[in-house]
Amino acid sequence: xxxxxxxxxxLLQGLDKETAESxxxxxxxxxxxxxxxxxxxxxxxxxxxxxxxxxxxLVQCTPNGSRIIVKYVRPGEVFGSPALxxxxxxxxxxxxxxxxxxQWPSEVMRWLVDRNPxxxxxxxxxxxxxxxxxxxxxxxxxxxxxxxxxxxxxLQLVDTYGQLTEExxxxxxxxxxxxxxxxxxxxxxxxxxxxxxxxxxxxxxxxRRRLVIAxxxxxxxVLYGSQPQVRxxxxxxxxxxxAIATFHSAAKISIGRHDVNNAT
Amino acid sequence: xxxxxxxxxxLLQGLDKETAESxxxxxxxxxxxxxxxxxxxxxxxxxxxxxxxxxxxLVQCTPNGSRIIVKYVRPGEVFGSPALxxxxxxxxxxxxxxxxxxQWPSEVMRWLVDRNPxxxxxxxxxxxxxxxxxxxxxxxxxxxxxxxxxxxxxLQLVDTYGQLTEExxxxxxxxxxxxxxxxxxxxxxxxxxxxxxxxxxxxxxxxRRRLVIAxxxxxxxVLYGSQPQVRxxxxxxxxxxxAIATFHSAAKISIGRHDVNNAT
DNA sequence: CGGGCAGTTGAAGCTCCTCAACTTAAGTGG
DNA sequence: CCACTTAAGTTGAGGAGCTTCAACTGCCCG
Numbered sequence: 001x002x003x004x005x006x007x008x009x010x011l012l013q014g015l016d017k018e019t020a021e022s023x024x025x026x027x028x029x030x031x032x033x034x035x036x037x038x039x040x041x042x043x044x045x046x047x048x049x050x051x052x053x054x055x056x057x058l059v060q061c062t063p064n065g066s067r068i069i070v071k072y073v074r075p076g077e078v079f080g081s082p083a084l085x086x087x088x089x090x091x092x093x094x095x096x097x098x099x100x101x102x103q104w105p106s107e108v109m110r111w112l113v114d115r116n117p118x119x120x121x122x123x124x125x126x127x128x129x130x131x132x133x134x135x136x137x138x139x140x141x142x143x144x145x146x147x148x149x150x151x152x153x154x155l156q157l158v159d160t161y162g163q164l165t166e167e168x169x170x171x172x173x174x175x176x177x178x179x180x181x182x183x184x185x186x187x188x189x190x191x192x193x194x195x196x197x198x199x200x201x202x203x204x205x206x207x208r209r210r211l212v213i214a215x216x217x218x219x220x221x222v223l224y225g226s227q228p229q230v231r232x233x234x235x236x237x238x239x240x241x242x243a244i245a246t247f248h249s250a251a252k253i254s255i256g257r258h259d260v261n262n263a264t
Numbered sequence: 265x266x267x268x269x270x271x272x273x274x275l276l277q278g279l280d281k282e283t284a285e286s287x288x289x290x291x292x293x294x295x296x297x298x299x300x301x302x303x304x305x306x307x308x309x310x311x312x313x314x315x316x317x318x319x320x321x322l323v324q325c326t327p328n329g330s331r332i333i334v335k336y337v338r339p340g341e342v343f344g345s346p347a348l349x350x351x352x353x354x355x356x357x358x359x360x361x362x363x364x365x366x367q368w369p370s371e372v373m374r375w376l377v378d379r380n381p382x383x384x385x386x387x388x389x390x391x392x393x394x395x396x397x398x399x400x401x402x403x404x405x406x407x408x409x410x411x412x413x414x415x416x417x418x419l420q421l422v423d424t425y426g427q428l429t430e431e432x433x434x435x436x437x438x439x440x441x442x443x444x445x446x447x448x449x450x451x452x453x454x455x456x457x458x459x460x461x462x463x464x465x466x467x468x469x470x471x472r473r474r475l476v477i478a479x480x481x482x483x484x485x486v487l488y489g490s491q492p493q494v495r496x497x498x499x500x501x502x503x504x505x506x507a508i509a510t511f512h513s514a515a516k517i518s519i520g521r522h523d524v525n526n527a528t
Numbered sequence: 529c530g531g532g533c534a535g536t537t538g539a540a541g542c543t544c545c546t547c548a549a550c551t552t553a554a555g556t557g558g
Numbered sequence: 559c560c561a562c563t564t565a566a567g568t569t570g571a572g573g574a575g576c577t578t579c580a581a582c583t584g585c586c587c588g
Contacts, residue, residue: 060399066407070399085389090396113381113388120377120384125349127391132354134398135324135334141405142449143330145543177567185406187545192568208553208566409575441535451577456536472534472585 003102006052010076010126014118023112023119027102038080038093038101045083047103051075054099055161055173058091059182069183071130072096074160078126084109097173141185149184150194151222154204158213167205168214176209267366270316274340274390278382287376287383291366302344302357302365309347311367315339318363319425319437322355323446333446335394336360338424342390348373361437405449413448414458415486418468422477431469432478440473 004012004024012020027050032038038049038056056073070091073079079093083106104112113120140149162169177188177195184191198204203219205212213219267288276284292311296302302313302320320337334355337343343357347370368376377384404413426433441452441459448455462468467483469476477483 060403062403062407064407068403068406070402081388082392084385085392087392090399113384115381117378117381117384120381120388121348123388124345124377124384124391127388127395128346128349128351131391131395131398134395134402135354138334138398138401138405138449139324139326139332141402142332142446143326143328176565182406185402188567189546189569190544192566196568206567452535453537453578454576456534460536470535 003052006076007050007102011050011078011119011122013122013125015116019116023116024102026108026112027104030101030103032095032099032101034095034097034099036095038095038099039089041089041092043089045080045085045087045089045106047080047105048078048083048109049080049093050078050102052100052102054101055096056093056099056101057096058093060091067178067182068185069179071133072157072160078123081123081127084113084123146184146186146190147194148222149186150180150191151219153180153184154211154213154219155216155223157211158216162213162216165212167212169212169216171211171213174209175211180211267316270340271314271366275314275342275383275386277386277389279380283380287380288366290372290376291368294365294367296359296363296365298359298361298363300359302359302363303353305353305356307353309344309351309353309370311344311369312342312347312373313344313357313365313367314342316364316366318365319360320357320363320365321360322357324355331442331446332449333443335397336421336424342387345387345391348377348387410448410450410454411458412486413450414444414455415483417444417448418475418477418483419480419487421475422480426477426480429476431476433476433480435475435477438473439475444475 004020007020007024012023015023028047032054034054039045039047041060051073053075056079058070058073058079060068060070062068071079073093080089080103082089086106113123140152144152157171157175158169161171161173163172164170177191180191181188195204195206198219199206201218203213203215205214271284271288276287279287291314296318298318303309303311305324315337317339320343322334322337322343324332324334326332335343337357344353344367346353350370377387404416408416421435421439422433425435425437427436428434441455444455445452459468459470462483463470465482467477467479469478
């Protein structure tokens with residue numbers, strides 16, 4: 001089945017064929033329509049989820065009405081892992097497109113992880129990656145202005161979801177200005193203005209809840225331009241370069257990686 | 265030995281006595297003087313570390329010279345877990361006080377985790393907690409102004425390290441204005457100004473690289489005051505409350521939890 | 529006792545947010 | 559199919575919050 005391909009790089013990595021299949025047999029398969037809720041923040045985490053196809057985003061809302069997009073989940077990724085520890089879901093998980101997901105009840109997943117060190121390691125791998133991701137976002141929020149944060153966010157979307165069209169690279173699911181704002185921690189107004197000027201510079205094309213990057217390199221240029229040269233930088237190890245590497249991989253490899261069904 | 269007490273809540277949780285002791289026997293014990301480097305960002309992660317006593321912080325530096333304090337590690341916590349996956353250290357780990365740490369070479373830890381599901385689960389628990397921490401920081405950076413971020417950061421320091429003295433609750437290791445700034449993502453100037461006004465309000469006392477909270481509740485009040493009432497809040501699950509809960513536990517329980525040797 | 533690091537404080541300026549009015553696109557129902 | 563409704567997006571003006579620049583104070587260590 002195709003499902004196992006998606007999981008081969010994630011939860012099932014390093015498992016032999018039989019155990020992988022038995023793990024899959026224990027999963028509940030579920031279709032979720034675009035815009036639906038997979039789970040809700042605050043409720044007891046009853047299952048570990050893996051996205052097979054489509055796009056899910058993890059969202060938090062604050063008491064004063066702001067919304068934060070914590071993460072876009074891509075096919076193959078684990079989400080809802082607090083279920084392993086008998087915790088509560090820390091975020092809402094909401095589908096952006098029609099999705100297919102697998103889920104394992106907490107106890108089942110716990111049983112599997114106890115028995116298969118490789119699976120435990122895969123969970124660790126996943127968490128480690130997400131931690132790096134969040135550290136990187138804290139770094140950006142702390143040190144970079146909106147324009148650069150926006151460039152980074154868009155480049156990352158391009159890198160993981162971008163599909164090549166005649167107009168340029170397109171993000172194959174609805175992304176509003178507000179979504180981008182919630183992703184980089186600013187208001188939709190600034191995003192709107194920034195994209196406006198970027199459009200006049202032929203970097204992007206703007207549509208309703210749709211994002212097309214006409215010139216990926218030009219968007220990446222926003223990042224380069226920011227550090228013309230090092231001023232007094234002690235030759236300590238330094239971060240912020242990997243995003244540029246990420247971009248390069250984007251331009252070469254990852255365009256049109258997933259086939260995500262457009263929706264709503 | 266006392267070491268095992270520290271670890272009982274962390275890496276060794278749920279292990280029977282014999283295996284716990286054999287795990288400890290495989291560890292290398294290491295004293296690190298205040299201000300020294302445990303490991304450096306970018307170098308191959310060769311060992312998983314656990315802090316036994318003292319304080320370590322994880323730090324990142326950006327190309328344009330900013331510094332971010334990613335985390336204060338407290339006794340019992342695991343750090344350097346990328347070693348498990350054969351990655352590179354993503355941050356510098358630098359001691360704030362004299363420290364005692366244990367470390368396991370990557371392969372050894374990998375061997376242990378493969379053999380003891382409980383240990384794998386403990387690593388997962390640790391990563392999960394750190395992920396929540398970082399998500400919370402992203403939320404704060406995105407939505408809250410400096411004064412509230414500062415209040416939260418200080419309350420968290422109080423919660424995990426605070427010691428009750430006659431002046432109030434003290435953070436038992438050196439914390440500069442720059443440190444606080446790097447923790448909440450702003451400049452030392454804003455921190456300085458904010459602490460100034462807080463001192464006139466008898467909330468804190470200011471010293472050189474030393475922080476005393478005279479009135480914990482008053483500092484927590486900064487957070488309450490921020491959301492006078494909900495404006496249009498849909499009754500969706502909401503975040504930002506747990507920080508207040510955190511504070512309450514701070515006021516009651518956690519003062520004087522660790523005995524950290526002051527240094528430098 | 530002097531040099532340097534940590535911290536304070538003022539003033540100016542820029543980035544971003546807020547408020548507000550308006551435009552455009554996508555449904556919705558008669 | 560077209561008026562109506564609603565959501566998404568744009569753009570301007572004003573102002574708050576934070577950064578930057580700069581000058582200065584006080585503390586600690588050699």
